[in-house]
Amino acid sequence: MTSSNDYHICFRRPSYSQAVIRLRAGCPEEAMARAHLIADQRFRWLRFYDDVPAWLRAITQIDVCNVLTEQSRTWLAPHVRQAVRTERLLAAARLVVASWETGDLADAVRRLANVIAEAEGGAS
Structure with a gap:
């Protein structure tokens, strides 16, 4: 069951492939901060669905979305x-x-x- 603290995090790469995870956080900003930690420290664990190994491609966008409260945040690479x-x-x-x-x-x-x-x- 989805709660108001559940966030869907979508990591996107230039090839339009994406990896989606779900995590709990108190607010969208906390979810985004945790998403950045995952992207920085556990990048190889993310499952991107293309033929290039995940560690060869940079993440260019992170979307954080709470489906119940409709709160969202987007980060774009510089x-x-x-x-x-x-x-x-x-x-x-x-x-x-x-x-x-x-x-x-x-x-x-x-x-x-x-x-x-x-x-x-x-x-x-």
């Missing part, structure tokens, strides 16, 4: 976060260029400013 930021900046810049041609720049520039602030660690 290089993955950078790629996401880059893609968001490019999308916002493309919108500015497209808006330039139609004459409605104000909204596009505001969106670009928000994405820049987010990329720099400001507003989200």
